[in-house]
Amino acid sequence: MTARVRVPLLAVLGVLLLAGPFLGMSGYLARTVMLVGILSLLTSGLNIVLGYAGELAVNQVFLYAVGAYVAAYLGSAHGVTDVLAVLAVVIVAAVVIGLVTGIPGLRLGGWSLAMVAFFMVLILPSVVQVLEKYTGGPLGLSTPVPTIFGQELGERGIYVLIVAAVVVWFVIARNLIKSAHGNAFLVLRQSPILAESLGISVFRLKLVVYVIAAVPCAIGGALFAWLDGFIAPDTFTFAMALSVLAASMFGGATSIYGALVGALLLQVGQQQLTAFSELELVIYGVFLLAAALVFRNGLTGLFRTLVAQARRRGWLPAAPSAATSAVRTAAPARSGGLEPIEGRTLSCRGIGKRFGGNQALDDVSIEAVPGRITALIGPNGSGKTTLLNLMCGFYTPTAGSIALGETVISGLKPFKVARAGVARTFQTPMVARGMTTRDFVAAGRYTERKVSMAASVLRLPSYRRGKRADEADALALLELVGIGQVAETEVSELPLGTRRLAEVARALAARPRLFLFDEVASGLDPADLENLERAIIAIRDAGGTVVLVEHNFPLVLKVSDTIHVLSRGELIASGTPDEIQRNTRVLEEYTGSATAVTDLELAATDSEGGH
Structure with a gap:
């Protein structure tokens, strides 16, 4: 409905x-x-x-x-x-x-x-x-x-x-x-x-x-x-508290009107079972167990599931948004299409991070500048994600400092780092259940273009303008990364690769100064990988500062301007892609042989030839 x-x-x-x-x-x-x-x-x-x-x-x-x-x-x-x-x-x-x-x-x-x-x-x-x-x-x-x-x-x-x-x-x-x-x-x-x-x-x-x-x-x-x-x-009473919980579970905890459905069921049930009032707690326990096993999303969730199945089988007409999405073909990512981004230089100076007796990072200094793509590579456990978490405030360095432009961001709470202009994706994509892909991308603008709760409740003109702008921006960014056709699909139901691209679009929606991409190419098929490359290059060309943590070495060689290599928490090499693929210590870390140059060169050549 x-x-x-x-x-x-x-x-x-x-x-x-x-x-x-x-x-x-x-x-x-x-x-x-x-x-x-x-x-x-x-x-x-x-x-x-x-x-x-x-x-x-x-x-x-x-x-x-x-x-x-x-x-x-x-x-x-x-x-x-x-x-x-x-x-x-x-x-x-x-x-x-x-x-x-x-x-x-x-x-x-x-x-x-x-x-x-x-x-x-x-x-x-x-x-x-x-x-x-x-x-x-x-x-x-x-x-x-x-x-x-x-x-x-x-x-x-x-x-x-x-x-x-x-x-x-x-x-x-x-x-x-x-x-x-x-x-x-x-x-x-x-x-x-x-x-x-x-x-x-x-x-x-x-x-x-x-x-x-x-x-x-x-x-x-x-x-x-x-x-x-x-x-x-x-x-x-405690029994009443259980009745509220049972009403929520039966009606549907993530349904606005599920509260009415659950309350109706529980209240009528109470009135019909007055003779069993001494068994009230037992009855509510059975209700809660049944809700957990049979109606995991409540009666309203069950109704939505049945409607969706009926639409898939052609018994009911498709919803307008779903019909629109179904007939669209996957659009290639647009080359460019971003407004100028005021990137800021990221400076990490003498960064150290210790977890108990484990020295995860030791005296690491790197810099990422606007309009360039800076890559962080290294074997598993080398400290790449730790450094990324330090950049966005989830960890505090035990030594050194991190600055974005003139602002020292190390030691700030993560939400303040984000508001300073830092956006990131995650190694395992984090997407919210119960949201369309378009709404998920628009959530990246929540703190930048915030409409008051009063305006939202009263549906004032400021709310309507903000909603239209957010939806238009989100759809444009989804088109940019080549997945505009899934705008109305629930984001948690997308394949892994598509969820990664949705995360990239969400990061773009925040219009940050610095982009942190953590293993964003993992799980992408060739078409999605091409869309990702175009999006990252578009960010660079628009003036954004990009830090790319990635195991896909051919992708790193293709798009990066500067590469930093970590090993066991230490920075062992920095340079251009050409310099890095010929660095003997890097070759030893990746292949175990200082003479296995051809392995990396062939990987890079295959990647270039494949695109």
């Missing part, structure tokens, strides 16, 4: 739900709709932090309790019942609690973070007891009827309030996820290293994710407090 069909359909559904009580909806059904909506808010918060950002911060029930108690306390203790005023305070509380509870996520990860989050849920009764003056302790707290502009909301008013809040939140979530910020979340989920190489501060982005995901949970708590008019600690 395309967005042009899905969005109007959901809008109509939202209007019908809002009008439900006025169209004869029963009280039981109305309450079910409200409870599904509230649970979907919690599930949506979990989907953002876990499904999209990959953080196991499963403390949604704690945040839910915060929202409920804030709303109840403001109403019962201070007489503040205005919906807008209370929700404003609840959102502020969510932001504060989201920041504070997000701190463990900056140090922890995986199941360690999940255990901390679950612990927060388990200690809720104790927290409520300690704050009995404000929470009512085990006896609970009554919540006055909410008002809008001084008018009390009746049953219908509360229903409309809850459904409207859910609709507004899912519009916000949809617009945010379907933007460059949502793609940044997917990059973070894939790898913090990839995120930092794009100039993204992992520290800041994690905090942003925690805060955004906290807001719907706290709002859901306030809505629940108004719905029942009373809250107590036994509402916010």
Whole structure:
């Protein structure tokens, strides 16, 4: 189902739900709709932090309790019942609690973070007891009827309030996820290293994710407090935390509307199984196991898979973008086509790097200048990738310094090095799952041409201009490297060689001063290799500074202007391709013989003749 069909359909559904009580909806059904909506808010918060950002911060029930108690306390203790005023305070509380509870996520990860989050849920009764003056302790707290502009909301008013809040939140979530910020979340989920190489501060982005995901949970708590008019600690249980997790897994953690599907399934299931409430934890355990084994991407993921299979078999018409891609033929890479690049000189002076007792690099000094291709070669374990990691900030040298132009970049955090103008590819391509190739390439521009979250959510003109520019640039760069036909294909599904070319396009999108290519030719077929050569030469001709770490010696001899050779962490030779292939020490390292000149010469000759 395309967005042009899905969005109007959901809008109509939202209007019908809002009008439900006025169209004869029963009280039981109305309450079910409200409870599904509230649970979907919690599930949506979990989907953002876990499904999209990959953080196991499963403390949604704690945040839910915060929202409920804030709303109840403001109403019962201070007489503040205005919906807008209370929700404003609840959102502020969510932001504060989201920041504070997000701190463990900056140090922890995986199941360690999940255990901390679950612990927060388990200690809720104790927290409520300690704050009995404000929470009512085990006896609970009554919540006055909410008002809008001084008018009390009746049953219908509360229903409309809850459904409207859910609709507004899912519009916000949809617009945010379907933007460059949502793609940044997917990059973070894939790898913090990839995120930092794009100039993204992992520290800041994690905090942003925690805060955004906290807001719907706290709002859901306030809505629940108004719905029942009373809250107590036994509402916010570990079983409820498991129900949110189960709803996310069943609906689809990486689906915007999967939260609604999962919440509907879980809420209706709870109501039908009230006789088995004592087996609640067992039932949720079975649900989670089934979701993990059968519905790995949730029901929405299963639906997408079935639709894709139906399209492949011709049972359904192809999606417009897929149809366009299918009929296109692979375009050769354009020669040139790059705007001038303001390259900067890379200077590595006396670089040393020690890992415990292992001296990985020892007094290495090299220079790479704009408009030239500088290659680093050497046997496995010679220190090439270590030096590359030092250049982009993932390691800090134990001796020496690295400068880009006049700026010393050694010792800077990786995202700051990236923002200084350094882009790289990886020995094993790092691409984000759940993104089209075009979006992945456009992610390289995230920190350079950033559109605010507010503009993205509200779909302001600045968002639309930025999106059009990013997509046009990404498509042009994919054409440059000869893979424009895969623009709408999910990047993680591409063959290895094509993923490498997509990484090159992503690096180009950042418009850096310095390009670091790590084994980028590995796994490429002859056609892709030719496209790669053209792209690297285009970068050089545009004025970029290129450092190429590569085992493909014929490619190195063909495109490089200067070659540096490393062996056992030491720089053993530097020179032109002609000088290097005749250097006796280099020959000994590669062939074991100082007289085996013909091996390297023939490799270079074969490469030139083959192109």
